[in-house]
Amino acid sequence: xxxxxxxxxxxxxxxxxxxxxxxxxxxxxxxxxxxxxxxxxxxxxxxxxxxxxxxxxxxxxxxxxxxxxxxxxxxxxxxxxxxxxxxxxxxxxxxxxxxxxxxxxxxxxxxxxxxxxxxxxxxxxxxxxxxxxxxxxxxxxxxxxxxxxxxxxxxxxxxxxxxxxxxxxxxxxxxxxxxxxxxxxxxxxxxxxxxxxxxxxxxxxxxxxxxxxxxxxxxxxxxxxxxxxxxxxxxxxxxxxxxxxxxxxxxxxxxxxxxxxxxxxxxxxxxxxxxxxxxxxxxxxxxxxxxxxxxxxxxxxxxxxxxxxxxxxxxxxxxxxxxxxxxxxxxxxxxxxxxxxxxxxxxxxxxxxxxxxxxxxxxxxxxxxxxxxxxxxxx
Numbered sequence: 001x002x003x004x005x006x007x008x009x010x011x012x013x014x015x016x017x018x019x020x021x022x023x024x025x026x027x028x029x030x031x032x033x034x035x036x037x038x039x040x041x042x043x044x045x046x047x048x049x050x051x052x053x054x055x056x057x058x059x060x061x062x063x064x065x066x067x068x069x070x071x072x073x074x075x076x077x078x079x080x081x082x083x084x085x086x087x088x089x090x091x092x093x094x095x096x097x098x099x100x101x102x103x104x105x106x107x108x109x110x111x112x113x114x115x116x117x118x119x120x121x122x123x124x125x126x127x128x129x130x131x132x133x134x135x136x137x138x139x140x141x142x143x144x145x146x147x148x149x150x151x152x153x154x155x156x157x158x159x160x161x162x163x164x165x166x167x168x169x170x171x172x173x174x175x176x177x178x179x180x181x182x183x184x185x186x187x188x189x190x191x192x193x194x195x196x197x198x199x200x201x202x203x204x205x206x207x208x209x210x211x212x213x214x215x216x217x218x219x220x221x222x223x224x225x226x227x228x229x230x231x232x233x234x235x236x237x238x239x240x241x242x243x244x245x246x247x248x249x250x251x252x253x254x255x256x257x258x259x260x261x262x263x264x265x266x267x268x269x270x271x272x273x274x275x276x277x278x279x280x281x282x283x284x285x286x287x288x289x290x291x292x293x294x295x296x297x298x299x300x301x302x303x304x305x306x307x308x309x310x311x312x313x314x315x316x317x318x319x320x321x322x323x324x325x326x327x328x329x330x331x332x333x334x335x336x337x338x339x340x341x342x343x344x345x346x347x348x349x350x351x352x353x354x355x356x357x358x359x360x361x362x363x364x365x366x367x368x369x370x371x372x373x374x375x376x377x378x379x
Contacts, residue, residue: 038064045070054078054087054097061085069117071095077102083109089116092146092169096120103128104150110137118146119153129155130173138162146171152178153198156188161206163188170195176219181205181227195219201241204228211236222246223262235376238262244282247272256376259285265302268292270314278375279305290314298372300324308337310361322369333365 041057042050050070051057055078057067063084071094078097080087089095096118097104104119119130130150133140140156140163147153148171156163157180166189170176176198179188186206193214195201201219204211204226215237216223223241224233229249235256238244244262247254250271258278259265265282268274270289278298279285285302288294291314298321299305305323308316323333339361 038062038066040066040068043067043069044072044074058082058085058087069095073098075100077104077106079106079108080112080114081108084111085109086113087115088113089145092116092118092144099128099130101128103130103132105131107131107133107137107140108135111139113141113143115142115144118148119150120146120148121150129153131155132157133160133163134158136160140164141166143167145169147176148172151175154178156180161187165190166192168193170198170201172197174199175203176201178203179205179209186228190214195223200225204231207231210234215239216241216244226252233257238265243267258375276373276375278373288316290316292316294318294321296320296369296373298322298324298375300372306335308335308361308363309358310337310339310363316363318363318365320367320369321365322372323365324372331366331368333368335363335365337361337363 041061043054043057044050053076054067054069054074055076058078058080061067061082063082066086066088069089071090073096075098077099095116099121101121104121105114107114114131121128121130128150129152130147131142131154133156136159138161140160142154143164143166146169150173152175153170153173154165155178165177170193176195177190186208188206188209190202190209191212191214195214195216197218199220200222201216202224206228208230210232211224212232212234213236217239219241222243223238223245225246225248227248230251233245233252233254237258238260240261242262243264244259245266247268249269252272254266254268254272254274255276259282261281263283264287265279265285267287268289271291274292274294274297276296279302280300282302284304284307285299286306288308290311294316301324310316318335338358341357341359
């Protein structure tokens with residue numbers, strides 16, 4: 001990705017913020033092109049027989065129906081308790097659910113589409129959720145919404161799997177998205193979302209999820225973190241966060257991401273594939289634990305490009321990375337970090353106890369590249 005695309009992304013983010021702060025003006029909107037075999041129930045507007053509350057329409061719906069909500073502000077907290085239901089707002093800038101200090105939307109059934117709303121809790125005193133998905137559910141799709149000023153923009157609890165969260169804006173929440181640790185099945189897709197000025201952007205538990213083409217901007221703590229493993233994390237942009245990505249488990253594929261102007265770009269634990277990423281102008285570009293594969297990345301103008309904490313028997317492999325204008329010795333790039341050593345307490349007559357000590361250590365990229373890679377990023 002070229003720098004023009006990075007600045008274009010920043011411009012789009014600022015435009016999103018402006019549309020959230022300024023009142024919406026009249027605009028032409030079209031109904032979703034979604035096809036449904038069931039009935040359409042209408043909320044708001046001026047049609048005869050339209051409902052005035054979203055919850056009343058949901059209560060009178062059946063599986064396969066669509067609840068269509070016209071522009072306006074709805075001071076309620078609907079519960080979606082009908083399976084295979086579409087709940088669609090006329091437009092995310094003009095169809096607002098304000099829960100007034102409680103969880104705004106609760107999803108309790110599978111095969112739900114929720115799209116086209118602004119969901120917020122202006123007072124935010126009770127630390128509730130914008131959208132709460134709870135139970136052993138699957139195939140929940142949440143797309144094209146604005147979620148702002150909530151404790152959790154979206155929180156998913158329970159053994160959920162095959163959910164899709166895409167094309168949403170998360171602005172000034174405490175947590176943008178939380179996929180709870182109980183979400184052990186995983187296989188969720190989180191893509192094309194924008195996170196701006198949240199305390200933490202995205203937390204992922206569970207396994208085998210795809211996190212792609214998201215932008216994280218100015219998160220005050222961690223833009224993204226996860227405790228589950230075997231995720232695909234690709235083509236995301238992390239700009240101006242305290243920590244871009246904290247990867248606390250193994251088996252993840254981390255590739256094609258941009259880490260720019262973060263205090264720490266990427267902190268990864270062990271046994272991950274870190275290939276084809278771009279680290280620029282970070283305090284620390286990359287910090288890793290043991291046994292990672294680190295290849296074909298760009299490291300440019302970071303205060304510290306990379307460091308590590310290895311276990312002697314599980315060292316990282318560093319090859320074919322671009323290190324900017326840096327000093328090479330005998331053609332090798334030196335990477336400084338720490339090695340953990342094991343010392344038995346034989347002197348204290350306890351040969352079964354082992355202490356770990358860290359000592360300074362150095363690793364090498366034996367094949368440092370002379371030119372930066374053209375990394376596709378959000379392509």
